[in-house]
Amino acid sequence: MAGRLFGVGLGPGDPELVTVKAARLIGAADVIAYHAARHGRSNARAIAARYLREGQLEEPLIYPVTTETTDHPGGYQGAIDEFYAQSAERLAAHLDAGRDVVVLAEGDPFFYGSYMHMHKRLADRYEAQVVPGVTSVSAASAVLGRPLMERDETLTVLPGTLPPAELAARLAGTDSAAIMKLGRTFPGVRDALEQAGRLDDAWYVERATTDRERHGRIADIDPATVPYFSLALLPSRAAASFSEAPAPRPGGGGVTVIGLGPAGPGWLTPEARSALAAADDVVGYGPYVDRVPRHPRQRRHPSDNRVEAERAAFALDLAKRGHRVAVVSSGDPGVFAMAAAVLEAAEDPQWKDVPVRVVPGLTAAQAVASRVGAPLGHDFCVLSLSDRLKPWEVIESRLTAAAGADLVIAIYNPASQSRKEQLVRARELLLEWRDPATPVAVGRDVGGPEESVRVTTLGELDPATIDMRCLLIVGSSQTRMATRGDGTTQMYTPRHYPA
Missing domain, CATH: 3.30.950.10 (Tetrapyrrole methylase, C-terminal domain)
Incomplete structure (x- = not known):
């Protein structure tokens, strides 16, 4: 008595979306057949793996070509037709021997599936049944x-x-x-x-x-x-x-810390754009969240700029409950931004199994540097003058060391409404090491609607004109200023250094 042929749909990929009937037939079959590319790996077999049993025969049906060219006399279609005919005869041999054969199919067997090519070659010769599956x-x-x-x-x-x-x-x-x-x-x-x-x-x-x-x-x-x-x-x-966010999937959450670049969408990388689009929730400082394009299914969680730790914990907790969370930062998230805060919070045992990924962004230092030329062309360091999270004495010692090492210095957070004297003192320290003619780039809101960029000197720098939205690049002894034919001034640091 001949065996029976079953084309069994496995659904789109989650093994839990395999139907009860499909699971029963897979476990009972004598032969399990599945299509695969020449590397031998089969998505269909991977989905069905938990339903297989020991002792079953397996028939991998390996495509001779996928997207590449072939020297078959019938061309690509000739090679594929020959493959389907040979595969059908391999299955027919098992059916003639009385073995039941299950052909695994991702999604639904008759929905752009390879099983249909076996069905139309065998269904008129053997008892055949198709088990539908959830389509992609x-x-x-x-x-x-x-x-x-x-x-x-x-x-x-x-x-x-x-x-x-x-x-x-x-x-x-x-x-x-x-x-x-x-x-x-x-x-x-x-x-x-x-x-x-x-x-x-x-x-x-x-x-x-x-x-x-x-x-x-x-x-x-x-x-x-x-x-x-x-x-x-x-x-x-x-x-x-449709504004509802998709229901979170247990165990499927994670946190992606994303750099938005210094300003508008033109500074956003394709990787960051894709990561944002994939998120269920967007978490961040309010003005940064506002820069993210709105997606109707996403939830947005803006917060104050002084609650980094709380924001990180909130994001990790959402992810633990199955949400895909994007934590957004201006510039690069690893430079004075949220990546460190999230990773520090993630050390808590309650979030040890939450995946955390960092997607880089263009930094404010790079943006300002590009506007004035190439001041970061040689060794440089990056410092923040904010003493909210570290003592001023530490800032002074690092600033002195960088100045003594003759490094170009990119200065973040140079001043704010409550911090006016730090930049005054920093300028005094730098002048102990640097010539007053040392070039200084001052960039404000680079890439934004209020962008302003100018090149001055350390001696002429007026701290009263600097606020929190500015970034300074202080040149080294080798940094030069050059006036172009159109009257603009460019600033660059040569890649070589005197012996």
């Missing part, structure tokens, strides 16, 4: 917390391999859409969404429901980071006002 489209909708369609709306499922012009035409005529098969097609898909006027509505989901899941706005995703196992989603138009 359903998983993506759930991950985003956004419905696919309501009432009379239509959903269109499209392959990203279509020409961008055809994609755009179809997208323009539908309410909701899912675009599969991304990876190399992503730039064309993004162009099609833009042509159709739907880019602002489009979302990206990668490896939904797995521990490598990532999601965000299509417009914020770096094309170089997009794998094949991802999709683009246009949710229901009614979801535009």
